[in-house]
Structure formats: structure tokens, C-alpha cells
Amino acid sequence: MGGLLTETFIASLLFGAVTVGIPLLLAGLGEQISEKAGVLNIGIEGMMLMGAYGGFVAAYYSESFWLGFLAGGVSGMAVAALMVLFCVLLGMNQIVIGIALTIGAEGLTALLHHFQFSRSYPRLSEVPTLDIAGLSDIPVIGPALFERHPLVYLAIVLVVAIAWLFRRSHIGLNLQAAGDHPAALDAAGIDVKLTRSLAVLATGLLAGIGGAFMADVGAGLFVPFMTHGAGFIAIVLAMLARGKPLWVLLGAALFGASLALTTALQVAGLNIPTDIVQMLPFAMVIVVLVLFARHSYLPPALGLPYHRGER
């Protein structure tokens, strides 16, 4: 146990927490936007997975991480567009469609990967980083937090931006009304379906970029089913954050750390079976839910389609 608190262990835990936490953060923020507007987005796992595949393929062929993230975002949005069509515009069951999109993305990405790469799993080149002058020289914390791909810093900035958007802007107010009391928003002359559509598309964009980050930066390759429940964890994060982006950040860091523990323990030379460590994040979700469930909040109109004039 002596090696547990060494510098290498803490450094690899922090580094891993950021790597794993960023996709959770992006997807969690995305889910928060959807939920705020009244759309329960079970399909987010599928959006992340499609983003991971699109992001990987684009980065692999273009050798540009930025193009990879762009493609990932677009792929996530493509899945989200289906969600918009079926659930927001036509008002079909959000849960059935959400499951369908997740299963469909699982099958489709695995199929596409098979036909494109057969059984090989090519890797991307090393991740380019942007060192923040001064801070990146701090031991342990520096390499983990301040020598990362610029998208990491952007994601943090995004937390503040979305928090501002929710609290201070008309857009945030409209989103909230679409989830809390869609009829009131409609009466105020704002298109509920349009508001919700844009919210779901934004979710797809963020979840897709999150998936792309997972494949391109986190793993450096694409493996079928690689999101392994990250999208569902993002839903839990959004649920417990009660509409506050800062809490999503905190949750993502916490779950990121618990997911990163596997590799960190191995680096520290401690050999706990990976299966036990893999249980950790999900066990934590359950424990957190048991302890804090009464504090979770979901908007009243969540999951219900809006049709003008219907009660």
C-alpha cells in the first residue's frame, strides 16, 4: 500500500480523471440542456458512440484532431436530428426512440467499423497539447491539467458560458420554460418545438464531441461499444446537477476519477482485478443516488411531447 500515494499514482489518476471526465462533462452539459427544455434524451449514449466513430474516422484520415471533433459533433447532431424529428416534431415516445437510437448507433458503428477496418484497430498519432505557460511546470498537477489538448480548456470555459446562458440570457429562460411550462412559453409567442429542437441538437453536438474526445484523445482508437454506459452516467450527472452546469463539472471530475482508478492503480503497481475497479463508477452512481436522490430535480414537463392546445 506504500506506493498508493506516490507522485506517479496521483499524477496518473489526475491525468486519467481529466481524460475520462471531459466526455462525461460535455455529454452531461448536453443532457442538461435537453432536460431543461423538457426532452429526456435516453439516446445520448448513441449520440456519443456515433460521435466517437465519426470523430475517429475523420481524425484518422485527415490527421487533424480538430476535424475529428468537428466530425464527431456533426455525427452526434445527425443522431440528434432523428430524435428531433421523431420526438419533438412528431411527439413520439421519447424513451422508445431513445433506446432505438442507442441500439441503432451501437449496431451501425460496429458494422461500419467492421467493413472499414475489418478486425484491425488502427491508432491515431500522439495528441497535440497546448501548454499553459507557468502552470504546466508545476509538478504532478501541471502535466495532468495544464498540458492538454486545447479542447480540455474549451470544455471548462463552456461550463461557465452555459451557466451564464442559463441564468442571464433569454435563451436560458426559454429553455427552462419549455421544460417547466411549455404552454406559457407558447403563449409568450415563442415556438416551443423550435426551442426544444435546438436544445436537442445542441445536446447531440456536445455528446458527439464528447464521444470524439473519448475515441481520439482518450483511447486513440475506436472500439465497438466503447462508450460503455458513459452516456447514461451523463444522464445521472445532469439529473443530480439540478440544472447547474458547475455541478455537472464536479460530478464529471468525481466519476472521471473513479473511472481512471483502474489504470492509476496499475501504474502504482497494485493489482486489483479490473472487474472490481470497473464496478466502482456504477456502484458510485447507485450510492450517490441512494444518498442524494431526493435532491435530484427534473422539470415537470420532461418526457412529454408538446402539442399546442392539448392538455
Next chain:
Amino acid sequence: MIFSTLRVVVPIVLALVAGGLILLALGKDPLAYYDFVVQRGLLSWSGLQQTIIRSAPLLLIAAGLIVAFRAGIWNLGVDGQFLLAAVASAALAPLLIAALPSWLTIVICCAVSVLVAMSWSLVPAFLKTQYGLNEIITTLMMTFLGISFANVLIKLPFNDPDNTVPQTMTLPVADRLGRLFDTTIHGGIIIALVAVLITHFVMTRTAFGLRLQIVGANPRAAKHAGLNVGRLTYATFALSAGLAGLGGAVEILGVWGTMRADWNPAYGLLVVPLVFLARFNGIAVIALTLFFAILMIGGESASRRLGVPNFYVLVLVALLLIFLALVEYLDHLSRRRKKA
């Protein structure tokens, strides 16, 4: 009758056509694929037997989902419940068989598996009744937890030391669930069919089933009607998980006799669309499960011979769900228009 049959057949046909177009885009001949699937899954004797064997766990999971969905509970954690129940049977059966006759071993294993699956569903049931927490998320989380937990159990306490691959000890073939006549089909299919029929009867023809359906249709009204919604919710979770758990037991005691680490057939989410397509009707579920088992067995054969990986079945399931929802939606529209 014709209309309701159409509502089942149209989504299936649309999904097969749309899936075929995807195959075409990937450079495969969809007609050859479907032809191969039917040949291998239905028209060859060994394929047909495998199809029927595969139907047993699918039917039991479907029965569990019928209970849950009729009671308005989204138990999407059947995979975790199925797996842990399978571990229980796989670990217990080789030990019991040393002291007990095989029929008693099988009965005890099934009972323990059902109890294990039931207790795995306690947490989501508690969170739902106590805090009104959405069970979709909690049951899914319990499945991810259960997949890893099953592996831990197989690799550590229940590992067979005489085997290099991590797996439980093996139940001898002679002591597994009895075969039917001269076939390779084990008796699990009978258990499954009986379970589905009983489930259907209980849900549609008894006071208890009606109570569950009232809770499903409108929990608030159920409360005002004096029903103990909390207790009924626990009952729903327990029955639903128990049936899925029985599926796990039957698969181990009938087919494998042992459980390997990382074995996770993940039938649960694949059965969901079938149950929807059948409109929670047990009789319709039987027909649809058979159809789906043909697709799975034929598809597994096709993945080896035609180079179309079995992931294609996932795509088909997703398409099926989407077209199902679409048909439902159009139906809803036309009915509303008729009213107006």
C-alpha cells in the same frame, strides 16, 4: 383483427427493407442474406432446434418485460438480473449435484436464481417508491454494475481451479435440463412457454394483474382508488426480475452447464421491441420471439459464412423500434382525425 395484424407486420417489413438498404450500401446482397438466415434459422433441422432452444431465455425475459411494461415500469435492467441469476445457477448446480438428485438440483437452482434476480432489482424498486427516481437510469446502472459483478464472482469465489479459462465448475450433461424426445431441445422451452402463458393470464384475467395495470396507467388514480402503489411497485420489480432470472437459470442449466467470465448475451434490450410490437400480449410475444430467434440463429450463421457481422441484428432491432413508434403515431393521428 386484420388491422392489428397489420400493425405488427408493417413495422417488421419496413425494418427488414430499410435494413436491407443498409446492407446494400455496405456492398452485401440483402436478399441472399435474408434467404440464408431463413435457411439456417428455420428450414434446416439443426437450425430449427437451435432457434427453439434460443427462444427459451428470450421468452422468459419477454414475460418479465410484459409484467413490468403493463405496470408502467421501465425495467431495462433485465440483462443484469439475467446474468447474476445465471451465475447463481452455474455456481450452485455443480456443488448440489454431488449430494442431490438432478431434478432437485435444478429446482433449487432455479429458485435461488429467481431470488438473486429479485434482490438485484430491489435498489431500483426502492429508489422508485421512495424518491420517485426514474427506473430507466437506475436499472441500466444496475446492469452495468451487474456485468462486472458477475465477472468478479466467476473469477474469484466461484472459479473452477481446474480450468485455465476463468469459468465456474461444470454441471455434467446428463444432469442438465432434460431433452425433449430425440431432439437437442431442452425442457426450458416448456418452462418458458408456461411462464409466458401464466403471465399473460395473470396480467389480463386476474384482480392482481388489473391492479398492476391501473398503477401502470395512472399511479395517482391508483393511489386514490386505495391501492398500495409502493407495494405493487416492489411486486412488479420482483416478478419482472424473477422471470428474467429464471431465463438465466434455464440457459445455464439447459445449454451451457457452466458460465464463463465475460459471457453476456445481452438479450434484454433486444427483447424490448418484441414486447412492444406484441402490445404486451403474451400470445403475440410467442410468435414474435420465434421470428426473432430465427433471425438471431440465422444471423449468427450468416456472420460466419457471409461476412455480415451479427451487429446487423442490432440495427434491425433499432429500425423495428422506430417503425413501430412511427406506425403507432400514424394510427394515433388517424384515430384523432376520425374523432374530430
